[in-house]
Amino acid sequence: MRIPLGAHTWRFTGGVSAHAAGSAAAARWRAARTRLHCSSGPEQERPEPSVLRHLTSKIKATGPISVAEYMREVLTNPVTGYYVRNNMLGPSGDFITSPEISQIFGELLGVWIISEWMGAGRPKQLQLVELGPGKGSLASDVLRVFSQLQSVFAEASVSLHLVEVSPALSELQAQNLTGKCSQKADAEDEPVYRTGRTTAGLPVSWYRRVDDVPTGFSIFLAHEFFDALPIHKFQRTEKGWREVMVDIDPEQPGQLRFVVTPSPTLASSTLVQAHERRDHVEVCAEGGVIIQQLARRIAEDGGAALIADYGHNGTKMDTFRGFKGHQLHDVLASPGSADLTADVDFSYLRKMAGGGVACLGPVTQRTFLKNMGIDTRLQVLLRNCTDSSTRKQLISSYDVLTNPAKMGERFHFFSLLHHSRLGKPKKPEGLKLEKKPQTAPLPVAGFTELRFS
Incomplete structure (x- = not known):
């Protein structure tokens, strides 16, 4: 039977029972959308026949493919991948992220990083590692905070490490962070495929894999990174769990469909x-x-990880969706022309982190930013701003980031910390930590209240 799910159709075979009526499933799917939608005109189709041709050839040769393999091919295929070929960020792209909305977002994450570094005893080395750095806006805002507090890092070696698979985005990041002060590696298969220096002289390196980043005390940032990683989808049936796969629709050869495997997969x-x-x-x-x-590196070398993403704590079901021109897009239509994403299951991440590190959160973006002092920072910027349009923009951006109906409660923050960080905290100079009964048992920036003194 067929059950409509948003803009496409699930086809269940082998007597699989559906877990919801079509209208309810569609409503859940619409409710699950969590990208920030900007207003745009009518959607212009940009079919990518080469991607579809590649996928259909693969399916004809090997049979239906998993949703994970479908996402991997569509997003990161070295030749046709959406992330490899496109600059998809910003008003003219397919979606927009918090660092592009307001500089305050990145500044507060910069304060979080400094607080965690100080809380760890001010190690002589600080590697800031960002996974999926977009245009480099977040890293730029964080480094601006670092430059304003140069005296704090007087005896520390600070470096920036970017994990990025997209050549197009790495070029953009290099322009925004280093200007013309970067160069590619001689060989394409080098672990460090680009290096450079910021205008302040900090070394920057680019990698394709987390494992290629050098060991040492590191603080990892992953903003809207995990939601784009490939997912497997599973359906409960009368015969047990079965995997949802992507197949060619025999009634419409030029289109793809979802099917459920008749027997278990690995x-x-x-x-x-x-x-x-x-x-x-x-x-x-x-x-x-x-x-x-990340957990292994933090346990062995110290440091922390901050993950900010759309997600849930093991409660949601159908969240796989596409975005094109800031609008929802059928995930199986015109593969390669739209972003694909799925909400992060933080309960799964917590389980996979194991007991070697402390896991805090998830807390909502509104909670995290308010605990980090976004209200105070906004007031400082407004006091120093005389231009009325800029003031309106600051207030509007604040509303987008913190309003529960916008990004305030759709976005969540989750952290991995070295267990020593949850001992008696060292109070960072210039900051006042106040214990509040939230996720963490002891004051930790962003998860309990942190105020500027």
């Missing part, structure tokens, strides 16, 4: 938890591996 047998109560589950195995890598 993924459905290993990735779904025995105690799972939901009827439809999305699991990001690749995200779990990266979390394990």
Whole structure:
């Protein structure tokens, strides 16, 4: 039978029972959309026949592919991948992120990084590592905070490390962060494929994998990174868990469809938890591996990780969706022309992190930013601003970031910390930590209140 789900159709085979009526499923899918939608005109189709041709050839040769493989091919294929070819950020792209909305967002994350570095005893080395750095806006705002507090880092070696698979975006990041002071590696397969220096003289390096970043005390930032990693989708059936796959629609050869496997797959047998109560589950195995890598590095070398993304705590089901021109887009239509994303399951990340690190959160973006002092920072900027249009922009951006109906409660923050960080905290100079009964047992910036003194 067929059950409409948003703009496309799920086809269930082998007597699979649906977990919701079509209208309810569509409503859930619409409610799950969490990208910030900007107003735009009528959608202009930009078909990518080469991507579809590649996918259909693969499916004809090997059979239906997993949703994870579909996402991986569509987003990061070295030749046709959406992230490899496009600059998709900003009003003229397919979506916009918090660093592009307001400089305050990146500044407060910069304060969080400094607070965690101080709380760790001011190590002599600080590697700022950003996963999926977009245009470089977040890193730029963070480094601006660092430059304003140069005396704090007087005896520390600070460097920036960017994990980026997109050649197009790495070029843009290099322009924004280093101007003309960057160069590519001689060989394409080098772990560090680009190096440079910021205008302030800080070294910047680009990598394709987290494992290629040098060891040492590191603070990792992952803003809207995990939601774009490939997911496996699983459906509960009368015969047990089955994996949802992508296949060619025999009635419409030029289109793709979802199908459910008639028998278990390796993924459905290993990735779904025995105690799972939901009827439809999305699991990001690749995200779990990266979390394990971050947790191991933090446990061995010190540091922290801050993950900011759309997500949930093991409660949602169907969140896989596409975005094109700031509008929802059918995930199977014109593959390669739209962004694909799925909400992050923070309960899964917590499980994969294991006991070697402390996990804090998730807390809403509104909670995190207010605990970091966004109200105070806004008032400072408004006092120093005389231009009425700029003042309106500051207030509007603040509203977008913190309003529960906008990004305030759709976005969540989750952190990995070295266990020593939850001992008696060292009070950072110039900051006042106040204990509040929230996620963390002890004051930790952003997860409990942090105020400027």
